[in-house]
Amino acid sequence: MVVRPSVVKSNLNFDCSAYLMNVESYLNFDNHPITSERFRVDCKRVLDTHGLLKLDAFLNSEAVKSVRREADTHANLAYFASAEHNVYLSPSDPGFEQAHPRNRTVCSSKGCITTDQIPEESLLHQLYHDDRFKSFLCAVLGEDALYEYDDPLSSINLHYASQGQELGWHFDNSSFAITLLIQKPAEGGVFEYVSDTRDANAGDMNFAAVESILNGETSVSQLEINPGDLVLFRGRNSLHRVTPVSGDVTRLLVVLAYNTEPGIALSESARRTFYGRLG
Numbered sequence: 001m002v003v004r005p006s007v008v009k010s011n012l013n014f015d016c017s018a019y020l021m022n023v024e025s026y027l028n029f030d031n032h033p034i035t036s037e038r039f040r041v042d043c044k045r046v047l048d049t050h051g052l053l054k055l056d057a058f059l060n061s062e063a064v065k066s067v068r069r070e071a072d073t074h075a076n077l078a079y080f081a082s083a084e085h086n087v088y089l090s091p092s093d094p095g096f097e098q099a100h101p102r103n104r105t106v107c108s109s110k111g112c113i114t115t116d117q118i119p120e121e122s123l124l125h126q127l128y129h130d131d132r133f134k135s136f137l138c139a140v141l142g143e144d145a146l147y148e149y150d151d152p153l154s155s156i157n158l159h160y161a162s163q164g165q166e167l168g169w170h171f172d173n174s175s176f177a178i179t180l181l182i183q184k185p186a187e188g189g190v191f192e193y194v195s196d197t198r199d200a201n202a203g204d205m206n207f208a209a210v211e212s213i214l215n216g217e218t219s220v221s222q223l224e225i226n227p228g229d230l231v232l233f234r235g236r237n238s239l240h241r242v243t244p245v246s247g248d249v250t251r252l253l254v255v256l257a258y259n260t261e262p263g264i265a266l267s268e269s270a271r272r273t274f275y276g277r278l279g
Contacts, residue, residue, distance in 0.1 A: 023126075023127065023130055023132060023133060026059060026060055026062065026063035026066075026123050026126075026127075027058060027059060027060065027063070027127075028057050028058060028059070028060050028228075031056075031057070032055050032058055032230075034132055034133060034135075034136035035132055035135075035136070040136060040139040040140060043055075043136075043139075043140045044139060044140045044141075044142070047140055047141070047232055047234070048142075050195070051195055051196070051233065051234040051235075051237075051238055052193075052195075052223070052231070052232070052233050052234070053140065053231070053232040053233075054223065054225065054229055054230070054231050055229065055230040055231075056226070056228075056229055057226070057228045057229065058180070058228060058229060058230035059180060059227075059228040059230070060228065061228065063123055063228070064182055064227045064228045066122075066123060067122070067123065067124060067158075067180075067182050067252075067254065068182050068183055068227075068252065070118065070119060070122055070124075070158075071113075071158055071160070071182060071183070071252050074113050074117055074118070074119075074158075075111075075113075075160060077113050077117045078111035078112055078113050078160050079111060079112055079113075079274075079275050079276040079277075080109070080110070080111040080112075080160075081109065081110070081111075081112075081273070081274070081276070082107065082108070082109035083107070083108055083109070083273070084105040084106070084107055085105060085106065085108060085168065085170065086102065086103055086104060086105055086106070087101070087104075087106065087168075087169045087170045087171060087210055087214070087239060088102065088170075088171060088205070089170055089171065089173060100207070101207045101208075101210040101211040101214060102205065102207060104211075104214060106168030106169050106170070106214070106241075107166065107168050108166065108167050108168045108170075109161075109164075109165040109166060110159050110160060110161045110165055110167065111159065111160035111161075111162075111165075112157050112158065112159050112160070112274060112275060113157070113158045113160075114152070114153040114154070114156075114157055114275055115149075115152055115153055115154065115155045115156045115157070116152040116153060116279075118156055118158065124156050124158075124254060124256075125156065127256075128148070128155060128156050128256055129148075134146050134258075137178065137232075137258070140232065141176055141232070143260050144260075145260070146258035146259070146260065147258060147259045147260070147261065147262045147263075147264070148258065148259075149257060149259060149264065149265055149266060150262070150263050150264055150265040151265035151266055151271065151278075151279060152279050153266070153271055153275050153277075153278075153279060154257055154265070154266040154271070155256075155257055155258075156254065156255070156256060156257070157254070157255045157257065158182075158252065158253070158254050158255075159251075159252070159253045159254075159255065160250050160251070160252060161185070161189060161242070161245045161250065161251040161253070162245060162250045162251075163245060163246065163247065163248065164244055164245065164246075165244065165245050165251075166188075166241070166242055166243060166244040166245065167241055167242035168241055169213065169214060169239055169240070169241040170235075170239070170240070170241065171197070171198065171200070171235060171236060171237065171238070171239060171240075172235035172236050172240075173236070174236070174257075175234060175236055176232060176233065176234055176235075177231075177232070177233045177234075177235055177255070178230070178231070178232055178255070178256040178257070178258070179230070179231050179233070179253055179254060179255050179256070180228070180229070180230055180231075180253070180254040180256070181225045181226065181227055181228070181229050181231075181251075181252070181253055181254075182227055182228075182252035182253065182254060183227055183249065183250060183251060183252035184225070184226060184227055184249070184251065185245045185246065185247055185249045185250065185251040186246065186247030186248065186249045187245075187246035187247050188243050188244050188245045188246040188247070189242055189243060189244075189245040189251040190222050190223075190242065190243045191222065191223045191225055191231075191240065191241075191242055192220045192221065192222050192223075192240065192241050192242075192243060193220065193221050193223070193233075193235070193238050193239065193240035193241075194209075194213055194218060194220050194221065194238060194239045194240070195221065195238045196237055196238060197209050197210065197213070197237060197238055197239040198210070198237050198239075199237060200236055200237055209239075210239060213239055
């Protein structure tokens with residue numbers, strides 16, 4: 001299922017003014033006028049209704065090529081890790097058997113370069129800090145403000161997934177995720193999800209539904225994502241995964257991570273797990 005609104009025609013201490021590039025030079029601004037109030041309202045309605053918003057070709061082809069070149073150049077810096085985890089991304093609960101959906105494990109594996117490893121002149125830094133883009137995100141997400149992470153690693157991540165690598169079924173801990181696909185693999189690497197699997201605020205973990213999904217007994221939605229597409233997704237209550245990549249083309253995905261409060265850093269344990277270092 002492809003979800004998108006109707007088109008409305010109409011780094012720490014990073015200094016955006018140091019660069020002459022502006023958003024109009026690398027966004028498809030005609031199709032995605034992010035400063036338009038009507039466009040923002042349309043986008044918010046789609047996200048609120050479906051928990052997912054996809055803006056096709058948000059980055060233009062030259063911008064995609066630029067980020068892909070950076071990814072290729074700095075691939076040697078990527079930290080690769082594989083981990084077994086349960087779908088709730090929390091420690092195993094001894095009150096349940098290991099085979100119970102509360103504790104049952106899946107695998108996630110990928111490589112990653114971090115904010116400080118992405119060139120300062122990259123359009124990713126420019127976009128991440130652009131006031132118009134952040135204002136657009138706030139309007140669509142219903143947030144008052146968005147802040148970068150208070151550590152040098154976590155704000156902008158570029159993920160590499162090669163043959164056999166995947167993102168296992170899980171719920172997000174955060175209320176929203178913002179991603180840009182840069183390169184699509186030859187096969188696999190498909191984003192799959194089941195909307196409204198649980199109600200975390202009410203404490204309903206819906207173990208029966210989770211077990212059915214893990215057993216492959218539930219029909220899942222697939223999102224077709226192409227290079228340059230921007231996706232906003234609310235994954236706290238919707239179980240989701242990325243299927244294993246197949247072939248010799250690496251899946252490249254940018255994650256733009258923001259906080260709704262200032263001064264927040266990813267925990268030291270999380271940084272060691274995801275990046276292999278603290279800074």
